[in-house]
Amino acid sequence: MTTPAALPPLPFNPGRVRSYVLRLPLFTRLVLLVILVFWLLELQTVWSVVTWGALIPNEINIGTSMFLLGTPFAFEPTVASRNGSGLTLVIVYRLNTYPLIHTGFFHAALNVLALTPLLERFEAEHGTLTSIALFVGPLSTFPGGLYTVIERFLLKSNTQVIGSSVWVFLLLGSEAIRTFKSSPYFSLGPYKIPTWTSPLFACAVLSILVSSASFLGHICAILIGYLFGLGYLKVFVPPEKVLRWIEGKLNLLGRLPHYVSVDQKTFGRYGVLPSVNAAATIRSLRNNPQFLFGRLPNILSFLCIVVGVAWLLLLPLDEYSRQTYISENALLPGQVHAYFTGSEQNIFRGYKKELQGLIQDGREQGPLNPAVVSTPEISNKISSILRDAGLKVATQKYEYKSAGITYQGENVYGIIHAPRGDATEAIVLVAAWKTADDELNLNGVTLALTLARYFKRWSLWSKDIILVFPPDSKTGTQAWIDAYHDLHPASVQPLPLKSGALQGALVIEYPFEHHFRSLHIVYDGVNGQLPNLDLFNTAVAIASGQMGMGANLQEMLQHDNSYQDRLKTMMRSMTKQGLGYATGAHSSFMPYHIDAITLQPKGEGWEDEMALGRTIESLCRSLNNLLEHLHQSFFFYLLMQTNRFVSIGTYLPSAMLIAGNFTIMAIALWMRSGYDSDGKSTLGAGSSETGTSKSDEKAASLKGPEGDQANLNGNTVAERVLALPLTLVSGLHLLGLLPLWTFNTIFHQYFLFATYAFVLVDLLLPLTLAAWLSHGLGVSKPFIPQQYLLVKSFALLILGLCLSTLATLNFSLSFMIGLLSAPLSFVTRVSGSASTRYPVAVLGLVLMNLLSPPAVLLGGSWFTGVSIETILTQAAFGWDVWGMWTQVVVWCVWWPAWLTGCVLLGSSLF
């Protein structure tokens, strides 16, 4: 028997468990079966097994049953007659049935788990017949009777008991006595605790953990167990001679399977050894590396991907998602009356006319452009309104350059000092002049101004309120929040005026003139960071509960609570999270651990700007209540409706499985590369030879297992040649920096050209590399098959590592990249005869090129109808200003892995 060297032993041997279960002796099996049957019987509703079989002290006729200890009735007539007692009293059957009946699945399962090893050992030690005699007789009636006497006559109560835990404790008690005889004490520091007390401890702990457990019942069982262990109950054990006689007469050993004979008794201290069959299965598997390294990883990887995707699709179901709830009690959403009504609306209109007048002046020069709303006049007007309302006002100029476009503007912001506060905490209200969709947010800005004047009158604020008026949603808040933490670039001015630590931020948008129907809440941050779920829940609770306007998310204005709609909502949020761009002015706050959301009115309905104002007032009051930074609720979640979510614990396995498939494959390839392919292990041997010589055995297909499994049966250990594969893989990953730099640096007008250029590069580069690797081209020695395996192994290892790490940070991005690179687990160097090899490889290359990063980008652009230039400008902007990391993952994780896959495929052409 030769065991492959590279295979480590499994830490857990399922074979042992299997053999253990298969070797359970007869009586144990019977007991388990009966317990199971009773549990199943209990499932029906007509006849309550529990009330029938429980040990209810008042139901036991003690006067009679005292004589009948150990005499089961109507259950095991044989044993009854053996004990020689002819009396029958039906009511006492409970003393025998109660250990076999359980109240529910968990009760039964836990007891079975505890009972099986104890009972199995008991039976192995005493034999099946003795076990039957004892357990059907005294070992269940004694504790039951003792319990009944104490319960009924000493305690004068009537608590029913049920369940096989009585046997567990009884056996534990007798075991404890035996342990006591061999080692009488535990030493715990200076104290010596007698070992026989251990069941008592266990009983006490159990009573604490499970309040419904009967302490008295267990104590009775332990007492009887002690008696049994001390040998006082030996009288009830049937004499061996009788047992032998019965056994011999009935030929029990021959007839009954798993029967433990009187002679076969062992002192069952030894663990169960794996049966020969189980060991053989494993051994045969180990001896079949063709399956172990060839087919099994493919199956496992594929299963991982399928299960991962299926898992995600299960999430919208009621069983997997949860109802949202407010975790932070201090928030008290909607518990205050909002007073923003009445003549405040007149002031709103007044401010609006004032601002409108200024915009009109600017707009006469042409259509709306960013310059219109960031004119000095408008800044001054906002400043003066805020100053008149009693706020401290300051401005901040900023300028960003990205992809050859300059973004500049001026933020105006004002601070309402908390009347008695000490400038340690603050809430931010943002009203950008342009919404996230580039609409003019006149009503939003006006509303913020009116609210500022209104809030100033209240004396209850415990935190400062900062109102920020950036010219647009993309750049302004970013410049402001960076400068607030003094982490701004040189092109952004520092803030002359500051307050304390920011506790939360709300963005107000109201870009149209008509009344609205419901509130749309946007919550995605840069790089898929999310605000605390409590903030979102508070907004939903206030909008739908207090204000009665209803809330939406992810542009799902019609959500009928169906599976499709939930899935759609989830997919939309995953897309935004995966792409990692800022979805509104609130997104910039997220990297600083400041929870923020955008409130957008949507639809046509009855609600006016004052209703939105009241919602914001109520939200600010809730945030004002906070004693601590929002931390209670989830930061990682997927929302599928305003009141349903999935938390990270539930959704994470999905992306982890997909990332895990690469790791499984990488490990398998690494192990496989440790085998000599076919004796021709000299480095110089041409790799194509291997392909042709073995061509007939191979099912060379694109997604099929690697071809040369037959060689693996040779089982010679090969030395791994690591240098070149390692260099190649790390070189390719470093090469990823090139497109990363290019796409974030060049001017926006060249983006389209650069994308097409990259499609071409993706087509040619793998072929060039493959040719070079296969032939060496005089620079190096050509690759041997083992090195191809290693290249793929390393590439997949890095991919799996990065994606599983990423899954905890940005689940959606990891999932998306994982799915897009799923074929990489299965593509490999195709070998076989030229007639099959070339078409397969060419087809594979074409398919792979359809899934290359630039091709996916082109596809996405075509599908959404957004031009390449816009997408890439946005991405470059995200990289330069928002600190977006999506490109890094694409170019430094996905693209190198993809390139490696293509090189492997391409190498089959040479």
Next chain:
Amino acid sequence: MRVSSYLSLPLALASALWSHATSASPDYSEHLLLQPLPQSSLLASFNFRGNTSQQSYDNQHFQYFPRALGQILQHASTKELHLRFTTGRWDAENWGSRPWNGSKEGGTGVELWAWIEAADDEEAFAKWITLTQSLSGLFCASLNFIDSTRTTRPVVSFEPTGDHKRLENLHLLHGTLPGEVVCTENLTPFLKLLPCKGKAGISTLFDGHKLFDAAWQSMSVDTRPVCPADGDCVVQIEQTVDMVLDIERSKRSRSNPIPRAVPNDQLACDPSKSYNSDDTCYPLEKASGRAWSLQEVFGRTLNGVCPLAASEGESEQPICLRVPDERQVSYSEGVVEHRKADGYTRCYALSPSQPFDLSVQEQDIQQEVPLEEPVLHAERTIVGHGQERGGMRMILANPSKTAHVDFIIFESLPWYLRPYTHTLQAKITDANGTSREIPASELVTGTFYRPAIDRERGTQLELSLSVPAASTVTLTYDFEKAILRYTEYPPDANRGFNVAPAVIRILSAPNAAPIYIRSTSLLLPLPTPDFSMPYNVIILTSTVIALAFGTVFNILVRRVVSVDEARALGARTLKGRILSKVVVLRDRLQKKQTKVE
């Protein structure tokens, strides 16, 4: 320069009184100054001063000095005491320089410093602890939390204001509680120290509801020995309450305190706007000239005068009001009004028994009482983010066009904030807005630094600086946040840890009274484990499960050996080891046999 500043200062009266009081024999006087400030605010500055001769003080004959406090001070050998309770922020931009030049004001929360007579530092600290514990009981404040980590010994930031005979034995100790919330429970003991105890005189105006709705408020207790050149020494206690009330908010009745929207017809709109109509209104904010009265603002009228207060000289006019002379003011009958020559101040002599009210009419006037520009603007914030590091940024602006300003910054930082003084950087911005980095040593003329010791004392940093005319200096330094032991987190909601305000002492002229400015306190978020319920549940259940599992597991897998074997196994000898190997081997063989079966 001093004279002019006194003329324009709100507290010209108090300073005039200063000379008067110091020469006087044991007496008591009280004063109230009211001054409307821009943006509908009203500064009310109460001052109560009592003297008792040193001799009678030593004999425990306290007269106007409160006995409760006097005994504490004697017990703790405290010669001079300064206690401050402050909340809110002084808005220097709108309200000008601070009352009393900031000398009667503390940082947010509670601040205490005292000169204690003791032979050495240890004795001084022991007495200091006695003092804080006793004061804690007296003022219902958590002063007992001023332990060694919160106590500093400032070197140059404070100087004794009293006349002390032997300075060498006096130890200055200073402690702050920035997180302490000042409220009515501190006001009641404060009032009890007064001879008239809030029953008569200007102290009858103290209503907890109004006082603690103020935008800024400071209560102070100062005791010091005063020895005039001619005469006996006296021990003086001076109590002040300064507050800035929002007139509009204070006028709201207590039964309806909600600032509801005013009815449409009461809106003050700008009629000059073209769109002005019934439903559109550009609000017209009244800058000044609002109507108010004592009754409206304080919720009650003044109840006569305190009969103990001196009734000669300046003190017979205990209430002064600073408004332009053309402002119409009406007052109760039987009161005499005296106008001062400066054209802004009028004082009132009250009749002893009648209640007094004062009301200022709404009036559209252009002239306003000139406010003195503060000498220095200071702002301090924490920058950076994350759990590990941060930075402190201080912006110090000198508004003066001509004179540079010299001052001392006194920082007392908790030990868990570990500053790196080598990272101290300075940036100077001139009037044109151009800024440049300069070495900090160019600005800092002196440094006193006492590094922190973990869990024993905090950092003490005193920097003497000079800011040139019309420029702004930004000082930054980095710090590291310590990780606390889990028992060191307070049991309350984890809001963060308060960092005491910086104290800035401006050195204006050699002999003039110093000017003090205090920055706001800061909130320092430290890395905090999640102390929430699931964490506790996990720990507890794991322990219990481990206990239960251990017991059962032990019974199930224990190897049974006979006693003599066990003895041999237990012995750590060669024989024992060999024997144990034999036992293991035997067991293994027996297993083999069972397998064969």
